[in-house]
């Protein structure tokens with residue numbers, strides 16, 4: 370009913386600008402694009418003097434931006450973004466995309482992480498509460514169960530509100546949730562969400578041996594992580610395969626064929642059925658024009674795919690590999706055949 374009130378004419382905008390919120394430690398953003406590109410990295414709404422989010426300020430600013438886009442004005446922070454598209458957007462405001470990064474603390478210390486060189490500092494920053502905002506807006510039906518939710522961080526499991534928020538989502542039948550975890554601390558809420566097909570859990574051990582794990586993560590938690598992976602694998606609905614293990618290729622660290630083989634063998638043994646392959650983002654940014662180096666990476670990716678298939682695992686690419694293939698290396702990628 371009253372459909373004319375809800376829909377507007379077609380105009381250029383994006384899913385995140387219209388319906389997105391990214392909770393970050395420096396404030397509230399429309400999206401997390403600034404983390405993956407050269408987009409403007411200033412929050413739409415900064416933290417208030419008590420270091421809390423000012424939701425009222427954010428929603429007012431979002432409303433203003435949505436009106437601008439409706440009038441055909443593309444704001445500076447979005448100019449040139451590949452997420453922009455022309456379509457009919459709902460006039461009524463809803464949160465359909467949510468990225469939650471409200472803590473930087475983490476029990477791992479990955480060498481490629483932005484927190485690596487200032488670990489103590491990032492581990493001390495207090496997380497910012499959002500539970501009440503989420504609960505209130507579920508009640509108002511601004512956040513509904515079809516919302517696409519991503520937990521990142523930091524390690525989300527260390528966030529003091531994590532179990533409470535995830536349990537709330539499960540209770541309200543949200544089932545489009547993605548969680549990136551170090552896997553070091555076991556979470557009963559994650560276990561429950563896997564049992565309920567509510568979340569897609571990604572753990573990135575990047576290695577299949579204790580020595581290599583330590584070299585990359587700088588913490589002695591290899592056995593804990595794989596023990597937790599096995600428990601999560603048992604909890605998940607086997608038909609859905611919601612638990613994915615990731616291997617980020619870090620050149621000169623874990624780029625031997627044997628390293629990949631160890632990872633896939635360990636994955637197989639743990640009861641997980643799906644693996645993801647990616648490439649360390651900073652390395653790619655600095656080497657994207659070096660065809661010889663990119664060829665070596667693609668050979669490893671193809672080996673990874675081939676050995677995963679042979680081991681009975683399904684596989685997919687994560688963002689940096691997709692970007693490398695799409696940035697002019699499609700033919701190169703297709704030309705490499707590794708069959709084992």
Ligand code: SF4
Nearest residue numbers: 383386400447450452
């Ligand atoms: S257009 Fe791009 S930068 Fe702007 S809100 Fe959407 S995803 Fe973010």
Ligand code: SF4
Nearest residue numbers: 475477479482523551
């Ligand atoms: S698990 Fe994630 S947040 Fe933690 S150190 Fe590694 S990359 Fe950083």
